[in-house]
Amino acid sequence: MTPDNEISYDFAAIEKKWQQRWHHRQSFKVNNQDEAPKYYLLEMFPYPSGRIHMGHVRNYTIGDVIARYKRMRGFNVMHPMGWDAFGLPAENAAIKQNTHPAKWTFENIDYMRGQLQRMGFSYDWDREIATCSPDYYRWEQQFFIDLYKKGLIYRKNTTVNWCEDCQTVLANEQVIDGACWRCDNKVIPKEMNGWFFRITAYAEELLTDLDKLSGWPEKVVTMQRHWLGKSVGAEINFPIENSSEELRVFTTRPDTIFGATFMSIAPEHPLALKLSQNGPHEKEVRDFIARTRVARQRADYGEEPEKEGAFTGAYCINPYNGRKLPIYTANFVLMEYGSGAVMAVPAHDQRDYEFAGKYNIPRLQVIEAASGKMPEDQAYEGPGTLINSGEFSGMQSGEAKAAITGYALEKGFGKPKTTFRLRDWGISRQRYWGTPIPMLECKKCGIQPVSKAELPVKLPTDVKFEQAGKSPLHTLASFYQTTCPVCGGQARRETDTMDTFVESSWYYARYTNPQYDKGMIDKEAASYWLPVDQYIGGVEHAILHLLYSRFFTRAMRDLGYIDIDEPFTNLLTQGMVIKDGAKMSKSKGNVVDPSILIEKYGADTVRLFSLFAAPPDRDLEWSDKGVDGASRFLNKVYRFVHRNLDLLTADTVSEKTNETSRALERKIHQTIKKFSRDIENDFHFNTCISSVMELVNTLLSSNNLKGAETVDPAICRMAVETVVKLLYPMVPHFCAELWETLGHTDLLDTLSWPQFDPETAKEDELTIVIQVRGKVRSRLQAAVGTADEQLKDMAVNDEKIKKFIGDTTIKKIIVVKDRLVNIVI
RNA sequence: GCCUGGGUGGCGGAACUGGUAGACGCAAGGGACUUAAAAUCCCUCGGGUGUAUGCCUGUGCGGGUUCGACUCCCGCCCCAGGCACCA
Numbered sequence: 022m023t024p025d026n027e028i029s030y031d032f033a034a035i036e037k038k039w040q041q042r043w044h045h046r047q048s049f050k051v052n053n054q055d056e057a058p059k060y061y062l063l064e065m066f067p068y069p070s071g072r073i074h075m076g077h078v079r080n081y082t083i084g085d086v087i088a089r090y091k092r093m094r095g096f097n098v099m100h101p102m103g104w105d106a107f108g109l110p111a112e113n114a115a116i117k118q119n120t121h122p123a124k125w126t127f128e129n130i131d132y133m134r135g136q137l138q139r140m141g142f143s144y145d146w147d148r149e150i151a152t153c154s155p156d157y158y159r160w161e162q163q164f165f166i167d168l169y170k171k172g173l174i175y176r177k178n179t180t181v182n183w184c185e186d187c188q189t190v191l192a193n194e195q196v197i198d199g200a201c202w203r204c205d206n207k208v209i210p211k212e213m214n215g216w217f218f219r220i221t222a223y224a225e226e227l228l229t230d231l232d233k234l235s236g237w238p239e240k241v242v243t244m245q246r247h248w249l250g251k252s253v254g255a256e257i258n259f260p261i262e263n264s265s266e267e268l269r270v271f272t273t274r275p276d277t278i279f280g281a282t283f284m285s286i287a288p289e290h291p292l293a294l295k296l297s298q299n300g301p302h303e304k305e306v307r308d309f310i311a312r313t314r315v316a317r318q319r320a321d322y323g324e325e326p327e328k329e330g331a332f333t334g335a336y337c338i339n340p341y342n343g344r345k346l347p348i349y350t351a352n353f354v355l356m357e358y359g360s361g362a363v364m365a366v367p368a369h370d371q372r373d374y375e376f377a378g379k380y381n382i383p384r385l386q387v388i389e390a391a392s393g394k395m396p397e398d399q400a401y402e403g404p405g406t407l408i409n410s411g412e413f414s415g416m417q418s419g420e421a422k423a424a425i426t427g428y429a430l431e432k433g434f435g436k437p438k439t440t441f442r443l444r445d446w447g448i449s450r451q452r453y454w455g456t457p458i459p460m461l462e463c464k465k466c467g468i469q470p471v472s473k474a475e476l477p478v479k480l481p482t483d484v485k486f487e488q489a490g491k492s493p494l495h496t497l498a499s500f501y502q503t504t505c506p507v508c509g510g511q512a513r514r515e516t517d518t519m520d521t522f523v524e525s526s527w528y529y530a531r532y533t534n535p536q537y538d539k540g541m542i543d544k545e546a547a548s549y550w551l552p553v554d555q556y557i558g559g560v561e562h563a564i565l566h567l568l569y570s571r572f573f574t575r576a577m578r579d580l581g582y583i584d585i586d587e588p589f590t591n592l593l594t595q596g597m598v599i600k601d602g603a604k605m606s607k608s609k610g611n612v613v614d615p616s617i618l619i620e621k622y623g624a625d626t627v628r629l630f631s632l633f634a635a636p637p638d639r640d641l642e643w644s645d646k647g648v649d650g651a652s653r654f655l656n657k658v659y660r661f662v663h664r665n666l667d668l669l670t671a672d673t674v675s676e677k678t679n680e681t682s683r684a685l686e687r688k689i690h691q692t693i694k695k696f697s698r699d700i701e702n703d704f705h706f707n708t709c710i711s712s713v714m715e716l717v718n719t720l721l722s723s724n725n726l727k728g729a730e731t732v733d734p735a736i737c738r739m740a741v742e743t744v745v746k747l748l749y750p751m752v753p754h755f756c757a758e759l760w761e762t763l764g765h766t767d768l769l770d771t772l773s774w775p776q777f778d779p780e781t782a783k784e785d786e787l788t789i790v791i792q793v794r795g796k797v798r799s800r801l802q803a804a805v806g807t808a809d810e811q812l813k814d815m816a817v818n819d820e821k822i823k824k825f826i827g828d829t830t831i832k833k834i835i836v837v838k839d840r841l842v843n844i845v846i
Numbered sequence: 847g848c849c850u851g852g853g854u855g856g857c858g859g860a861a862c863u864g865g866u867a868g869a870c871g872c873a874a875g876g877g878a879c880u881u882a883a884a885a886u887c888c889c890u891c892g893g894g895u896g897u898a899u900g901c902c903u904g905u906g907c908g909g910g911u912u913c914g915a916c917u918c919c920c921g922c923c924c925c926a927g928g929c930a931c932c933a
Contacts, residue, residue, distance in 0.1 A: 029885085238850095238851095239850075239851095240849095240850050240851065240927085240928085243849065243850060243928085244849085244850080244927095244928060244929080247848095247849070247928080247929060248928095248929085250929095250932065252932070252933085254933085270933080271932095271933065272933060273932095273933065274933080285933090326931090328931080352931090353931045353933095354931085354933080355931080355932065355933090357932090358932045358933075359932075359933065362933090363933045364933080365933085366933095370933070371931095372931060372933075373933085440932080440933090441932095442932055560927080560928090561927095563927095563928080564928085633858090633859095633870085633871070634858060634859080634871085634872095635858070635859070636859085639852095639859095640926085641858090642857085642858055642859095644857080644858070644872065644873095646857095646872055646873070647857095647858070647871070647872055649872085650871055650872055651871085654871085656885095657886095660886090695862095698862085702862095707858090707859070707860085707870085707871095708859090708860065708869085708870080710870080710871090711859090711860075711869065711870035711871070712869090712870080713870095714869095714870055714871075715869075715870070718870090788866075789866095790865080790866045792865085792866090792913085792914070794913070794914085795865095795912090795913060795914040795915095796914090797866055800866075821899080832913090833913065834913090835865095835913050835914080837865055837914095840865055840866085841865055841866075841914090843865080843913055843914060844913090845913045845914095
């Protein structure tokens with residue numbers, strides 16, 4: 022027989038047993054008609070890269086705890102899972118292994134689904150989605166056409182971010198520190214034609230509604246606010262001397278307009294070359310533009326290049342004072358922002374200041390700081406009183422902005438203008454493994470959407486991946502040759518596919534009825550389940566995915582598919598999993614494989630440790646020893662239950678109420694109270710677990726007192742059952758098994774969250790701290806609610822305190838009820 | 847440079863609205879059990895000190911407010927993440 026202290030629970034058998042039972046009972050399947058309040062819990066779905074990693078384990082464990090907790094609290098919880106299944110790695114693997122991306126992807130999905138099931142996550146697998154399936158992306162194509170018809174999608178030629186390694190275009194949001202978000206290779210600018218989502222049409226709404234997102238981390242809201250980058254100012258037209266053309270600029274500082282001493286335009290600006298053409302400066306400007314283009318391709322994102330430019334030889338006229346302003350083209354002016362031209366006010370803009378210094382352009386002060394102090398060798402960018410500004414002199418910056426803009430409006434050469442930093446979302450990708458863009462080009466009728474009857478435009482399967490980095494679609498005639506839906510003539514299909522961020526921008530809505538075959542969204546299901554009550558994922562998606570999803574939600578709303586504004590009411594951004602001080606990565610060789618851990622310790626132990634080691638929003642330092650500790654704790658509980666099973670399942674109602682029993686009972690109620698508070702308050706599972714550990718410690722030490730009858734068996738049982746209930750969301754197999762062992766036939770899944778009694782939770786005696794001048798000098802025991810006067814007396818008469826004070830006069834005594842007495846001498 | 851977070855034992859982390867700093871766990875040391883080891887159980891565990899039921903010191907650094915500050919205010923340093931010529 023195994024000695025008692027060597028009992029360790031058979032997690033493999035127990036976990037298998039309960040996973041099968043949940044599966045057969047369809048425990049986590051939900052529908053819309055439930056009486057209970059709905060709760061839509063969602064974790065960001067994974068890319069099926071092959072195997073789950075620790076980041077997934079952590080993310081999905083956090084989610085599963087919330088799902089199970091909310092069920093125990095009586096909510097109708099929808100907890101779906103699926104696959105963000107389009108993307109480059111599949112294509113690369115296909116080339117390398119001479120297989121097809123679909124095969125690779127679906128094999129990965131099968132494997133990873135098995136891993137997630139092995140973790141015991143309570144998903145409603147009937148709602149599973151794979152975005153690479155035509156049943157999914159056909160609706161995306163239909164939606165694309167809807168958006169196109171509504172003018173929310175257009176095609177244009179621009180300079181794009183090109184990743185040479187991935188052979189594709191990237192959106193601005195997908196460029197991180199000048200490198201590709203996926204492969205980390207340097208991004209270069211490239212002139213290209215592509216499709217754009219008019220996300221800027223929603224810029225204002227996306228910004229103002231950020232205020233509604235009280236359930237989001239402030240950090241994420243701030244990041245989005247910066248990304249949207251709203252600037253309020255004016256648009257002013259400057260006539261160009263000896264020309265019918267005008268130069269239009271955007272400025273946030275119309276109050277400094279009298280200080281403009283030159284103009285600067287982007288090298289890509291169409292006027293840059295035109296103005297210098299056939300003049301003495303043409304060569305200089307040409308050289309400069311060429312040089313800048315090369316420099317930008319090699320742009321070292323670590324530091325800003327020195328400001329430089331070239332004079333075009335042309336002048337424009339400041340419409341406010343008639344001053345002649347030389348027009349320069351300058352390397353720090355961006356074509357993509359505003360109008361690609363800037364009025365330069367060297368006295369009040371640091372960039373212009375530096376540029377003016379280099380080219381000996383005068384600086385003209387037009388703003389006087391309230392303090393009267395102007396910086397010595399840099400621009401003064403703050404507000405102040407206008408000087409040297411004609412009729413506007415004497416005004417404050419604020420009123421001057423309005424007055425000067427108003428003047429332009431009145432005279433017809435300008436108007437108030439708001440500009441956003443946000444640009445439209447370019448979604449064309451020159452790759453195979455993505456949703457085909459449902460458009461075609463007819464020689465006669467131009468660009469046309471594919472007719473809806475023809476959807477989905479399926480990805481052809483008879484493709485060869487011969488040339489690394491080249492999409493086979495571009496050369497596959499059977500794919501691109503098609504007929505025009507308008508005239509029936511010959512047409513060429515679009516061979517680019519969509520950015521994979523498109524699929525993840527609406528999957529949360531599709532989950533509400535993923536099998537729906539009459540449209541993109543089943544409106545009834547969507548109006549029941551949406552918005553997502555709690556969304557969980559990595560903070561790295563703070564801008565990309567979360568901003569796109571907010572945009573898509575509004576677009577779907579405006580097309581009548583859904584009736585919400587914001588997709589995710591509450592957002593939890595979980596921290597990274599760290600090992601040896603660095604993010605787990607193959608290159609650092611510090612990766613921990615969850616499967617190995619599950620095999621060695623079981624899913625529950627892995628879950629418990631990843632919850633216990635840190636609060637969810639912080640980085641988690643992985644520790645193999647810590648996992649041992651979690652395993653030890655579970656075994657300790659398991660052993661206790663089995664060792665005392667007779668006592669715990671006895672039918673006797675004990676009348677014994679000694680102090681040990683009362684203390685244990687009190688601890689039970691205190692634990693429920695603290696646990697419930699901590700889980701509700703930002704999901705602080707780590708402190709929840711430590712409070713249960715405390716309860717277990719109390720329980721064990723109560724029973725270890727010699728003379729086994731000291732503790733009331735009924736209270737012991739209550740303690741054990743409380744532990745089992747509280748831990749159920751975290752270590753569900755373990756708790757389900759113990760619950761059964763304790764003789765229960767019902768399940769813990771629904772409406773079983775324990776309640777606490779505030780009266781029982783109250784201590785009847787407390788340690789009161791006695792301080793002298795704020796320093797702890799003694800302690801005393803007193804009943805809860807002891808009157809201030811009485812506490813004062815007790816404190817003053819305390820032996821140690823008496824010794825301490827001697828015959829010094831007491832100036833004041835401060836009493837904090839049930840906590841402390843502070844004697845001031 | 848700007849915007850967010852964050853600096854607490856050897857380590858991960860606790861500390862409710864200003865009221866016993868270091869809960870819980872890990873590691874370490876000592877002990878019990880054992881032929882031995884593992885497992886389990888018990889004790890110690892911020893630093894200092896003359897071993898004390900004592901005292902001093904201690905939450906990145908320097909000031910301040912307060913009877914009392916990890917917590918609030920001012921100034922700095924460091925770390926992580928985000929943005930980075932946005933006119």
